[in-house]
């Protein structure tokens with residue numbers, strides 16, 4: 001079996017995939033395609049992902065792009081713990097978390113953590129966009145924590161792809177002075193504590 005992950009450790013989406021690979025105890029190679037250096041837009045990577053994004057995976061010669069497709073594929077083909085809930089409602093909760101993050105979460109959260117951590121990459125420090133990002137991020141966390149309800153994880157009693165989606169961007173937010181404000185959401189604190197204790201989280205720090 002050969003498995004290659006294309007994408008650098010600074011990318012939240014790459015970390016989501018890497019956390020799944022760690023949860024599965026999978027062996028893989030990683031090519032550190034660096035977003036900060038514009039490497040996803042180099043011709044050799046555009047062959048893999050025509051839209052110039054990471055992550056991409058190649059599994060025994062089969063290429064998959066887009067994190068949602070990668071997560072579903074790897075969860076199905078790799079042995080080990082399943083990260084897809086075993087019933088329709090919990091699967092819907094995980095899928096909702098994933099879609100909310102993709103559609104409304106990543107952009108809002110990146111405009112907050114990017115402001116402090118990667119200002120050049122997001123086109124400079126813009127306070128209006130940061131403040132809008134704080135509100136957007138809070139709404140996203142609020143709605144995802146409502147999906148979690150009183151369960152320990154977003155889609156129920158077990159860790160799922162929904163949790164792995166949200167965790168890396170929260171890790172970046174946690175490094176900013178806006179963390180307390182963004183994280184002041186019912187249910188977030190206990191969820192975040194359990195995510196931070198996962199070996200798959202601890203062994204995939206952004207670099």
Ligand SMILES: N[C@@H](CCC(=O)N[C@@H](CS)C(=O)NCC(=O)O)C(=O)O
Nearest residue numbers: 011012013035040053054055066067
């Ligand atoms: N829709 C893509 C989004 C992935 C994405 O936004 N990746 C970022 C890094 S976290 C990236 O490659 N950015 C490069 C760029 O936009 O230049 C997915 O789900 O995989």
